[in-house]
Amino acid sequence: MNHALRRFESVLSANTPARVSFWVLVALYLAAIFAPWLAPYAGDDESRACSWAPPSTIHLRELDGSWHAPFVRAVSYSFDDDARRVWTEDSSCRFPIRFLVHGRLLGLDHPVVSPVVGRDAPTGRLYQQPGRPYEPAGRLYLLGADARGRDLFSRILYGSRVSLTIGVVGVAISTLIALVVGGIAGFAGGWVDGALMRLCEVVMLVPAFYLLMLLRAALPLDWDSRLVYFYIILILSFLGWAGLARILRGMIQSLRQSDFIAASRALGLSPWRNLWRHALPQTFGFLSVQATLSIPGYIVAESGLSLLGLGIQDPQTSWGNLLEESMSIAEIRLHPWSLLPGLFLFAAVLSWNLLGDALRDTFDPRSLS
Amino acid sequence: MIPMLLGVSLLSFLLLQLSPGDPLSAQRGNPQVPDALIHRIETEYGFDKPVPEQYLLWLSRTLHGDLGYSFKYKRPVADVIRERVGATLLLAVFSSLLSWLLAVPLGVWAALRRGQWPDRLVSLTAFVGMSLPSFFLALLLLFAASVAPPIPGFGRFPIGGLVSPEFDQFGLWERIGDVLRHLLIPGLVLAVGGVAGLQRVCRGSMLETLRQPYVLAARARGLPQRSVLWRHAFRNAANPLITLLGFEFSALLSGAAFTEIITSWPGLGLVALEAVRAKDLFLVMATVLMGSFLLLAGNLLSDLLHAWNDPRVKLS
Numbered sequence: 001m002n003h004a005l006r007r008f009e010s011v012l013s014a015n016t017p018a019r020v021s022f023w024v025l026v027a028l029y030l031a032a033i034f035a036p037w038l039a040p041y042a043g044d045d046e047s048r049a050c051s052w053a054p055p056s057t058i059h060l061r062e063l064d065g066s067w068h069a070p071f072v073r074a075v076s077y078s079f080d081d082d083a084r085r086v087w088t089e090d091s092s093c094r095f096p097i098r099f100l101v102h103g104r105l106l107g108l109d110h111p112v113v114s115p116v117v118g119r120d121a122p123t124g125r126l127y128q129q130p131g132r133p134y135e136p137a138g139r140l141y142l143l144g145a146d147a148r149g150r151d152l153f154s155r156i157l158y159g160s161r162v163s164l165t166i167g168v169v170g171v172a173i174s175t176l177i178a179l180v181v182g183g184i185a186g187f188a189g190g191w192v193d194g195a196l197m198r199l200c201e202v203v204m205l206v207p208a209f210y211l212l213m214l215l216r217a218a219l220p221l222d223w224d225s226r227l228v229y230f231y232i233i234l235i236l237s238f239l240g241w242a243g244l245a246r247i248l249r250g251m252i253q254s255l256r257q258s259d260f261i262a263a264s265r266a267l268g269l270s271p272w273r274n275l276w277r278h279a280l281p282q283t284f285g286f287l288s289v290q291a292t293l294s295i296p297g298y299i300v301a302e303s304g305l306s307l308l309g310l311g312i313q314d315p316q317t318s319w320g321n322l323l324e325e326s327m328s329i330a331e332i333r334l335h336p337w338s339l340l341p342g343l344f345l346f347a348a349v350l351s352w353n354l355l356g357d358a359l360r361d362t363f364d365p366r367s368l369s
Numbered sequence: 370m371i372p373m374l375l376g377v378s379l380l381s382f383l384l385l386q387l388s389p390g391d392p393l394s395a396q397r398g399n400p401q402v403p404d405a406l407i408h409r410i411e412t413e414y415g416f417d418k419p420v421p422e423q424y425l426l427w428l429s430r431t432l433h434g435d436l437g438y439s440f441k442y443k444r445p446v447a448d449v450i451r452e453r454v455g456a457t458l459l460l461a462v463f464s465s466l467l468s469w470l471l472a473v474p475l476g477v478w479a480a481l482r483r484g485q486w487p488d489r490l491v492s493l494t495a496f497v498g499m500s501l502p503s504f505f506l507a508l509l510l511l512f513a514a515s516v517a518p519p520i521p522g523f524g525r526f527p528i529g530g531l532v533s534p535e536f537d538q539f540g541l542w543e544r545i546g547d548v549l550r551h552l553l554i555p556g557l558v559l560a561v562g563g564v565a566g567l568q569r570v571c572r573g574s575m576l577e578t579l580r581q582p583y584v585l586a587a588r589a590r591g592l593p594q595r596s597v598l599w600r601h602a603f604r605n606a607a608n609p610l611i612t613l614l615g616f617e618f619s620a621l622l623s624g625a626a627f628t629e630i631i632t633s634w635p636g637l638g639l640v641a642l643e644a645v646r647a648k649d650l651f652l653v654m655a656t657v658l659m660g661s662f663l664l665l666a667g668n669l670l671s672d673l674l675h676a677w678n679d680p681r682v683k684l685s
Binding site: 202217303357 | 389630
């Protein structure tokens with residue numbers, strides 16, 4: 001184990017893209033773990049008055065030219081002749097951005113009434129008299145808001161908990177199935193082998209997308225979202241195990257012929273124990289590389305399923321169903337920031353791919369050509 | 370091949386039976402459809418029989434060439450499928466060609482400049498292409514197409530569909546041009562996904578071939594570089610690429626569905642999604658079988674090409 005860790009370290013130090021990817025992934029997974037603390041708002045904290053608010057402009061100067069710590073303004077919208085939203089900032093107050101407020105990393109502090117008392121610059125309207133508490137609703141939208149005025153940045157953070165874990169858990173389950181099926185088929189041989197391999201071929205033959213849909217359709221859409229989450233993991237694992245099981249079966253078959261397995265068989269070890277203790281551990285290097293390389297596929301598949309409305313559903317978030325709002329071109333043109341979850345998806349997938357590739361070069365001896 | 374297809378059909382039939390609702394749910398909820406009619410349809414298609422019997426009934430009808438009736442499209446399934454297969458095949462063939470045209474020169478270039486900047490640039494670009502989920506790339510391209518100004522002589526990029534609304538008034542060449550224009554975005558999206566994998570395999574296989582003695586021999590005889598590269602090295606290096614073609618095709622069929630749905634390309638994927646949502650039993654069965662069949666056909670094609678390119682492989 002120590003040996004493997006040391007090799008992993010040497011891969012990271014030798015390969016810059018892999019090192020960067022590794023730290024990007026660490027950052028993403030830490031963000032997912034601490035999402036409730038990092039996100040400025042709860043995932044379902046909505047504000048209908050801020051529907052499709054663009055990313056907040058962060059100001060440093062007050063109207064009278066004085067400098068302040070970064071702050072934002074409350075915004076409101078009206079519609080122009082083309083029924084597009086026109087946003088105006090209410091400059092009567094400033095909302096300082098503070099760290100560690102309301103039990104979260106980042107948030108808005110209480111509004112400070114501007115020295116140019118209550119006069120809203122664009123409209124020239126007078127708001128409130130000085131001294132009277134005035135509470136316009138300022139909200140911090142780092143990456144803009146969605147249709148219901150929910151903060152996209154917070155929702156991306158919460159969504160990462162689903163999108164990033166589904167890959168890891170799914171790969172773990174399908175690897176386990178592949179180990180059992182491939183191990184038994186390779187070790188038993190005969191009709192067991194034949195039957196198991198035909199099963200793999202049938203699963204592999206149905207184009208993945210159709211199988212994904214069929215499996216999803218087999219259950220009602222109105223399930224509890226946690227159940228849906230586990231069910232989607234199961235579906236994805238069901239798709240992934242067959243190819244891996246076939247390769248493992250081949251490896252186990254050739255291992256079975258090798259001397260050390262014959263020796264432990266001659267020493268009277270039971271076939272089951274021989275398989276688990278001696279043959280399977282030989283495949284772990286290959287398996288770890290294979291697992292890293294197949295995580296991106298799971299992440300993308302979940303996002304695709306959620307994008308089509310067949311996966312995680314609205315109050316719950318995943319990167320895929322956040323993108324669902326940008327499915328129509330008209331929507332994207334009006335609020336391009338709704339494409340941002342895709343960027344996070346891309347970053348996670350690229351990092352897993354680069355890391356997996358670096359691991360393959362080191363741990364999979366057959367690729368050294 | 371036949372037992373495989375049977376297995377696939379059994380698997381999908383069982384999965385569909387597990388799902389709540391049936392093909393007639395929509396009609397059942399409609400007060401204008403009399404119960405007697407629903408009952409008649411049920412008996413006609415055998416929906417009132419036990420599941421194994423239903424499967425056998427479906428199988429015997431399919432073997433007699435009757436794919437059944439689509440309750441969603443209110444047309445025979447065979448008609449719906451026939452229209453859509455062409456679009457999916459067109460997209461798959463176009464994007465395969467595009468990805469091969471991009472991947473082979475890139476792979477050979479990277480192999481010749483191994484370890485230098487072209488190699489690193491190509492492999493990094495390939496990783497980026499491989500990591501862009503097809504639906505995200507499709508959305509990005511559609512967004513770009515919708516904000517881009519019209520290009521002289523080309524017009525605006527179409528943002529979905531197979532043909533323009535004025536298609537019927539076009540002449541032959543205009544029609545071909547119109548379909549090609551619409552193919553561009555979905556084709557590019559699918560090709561980008563394929564280029565990454567193909568380029569890697571092409572580079573690896575080319576590196577291995579260039580090390581062979583016969584390449585050295587060809588060089589020693591003073592053959593020009595182009596001839597050594599393409600006639601001697603590449604023909605042998607292409608073998609693994611051809612094996613990949615079958616897998617590529619299957620990946621295209623699965624990946625194409627997402628791209629089809631987002632770019633509203635009227636192919637099998639779009640129909641399959643709608644059919645599954647409507648529990649349109651016969652249509653789902655037909656699309657799944659068609660998809661599996663195309664996949665098998667892709668594998669067969671790759672075997673044939675393999676035998677054609679490599680005289681050592683014999684077809685038995």
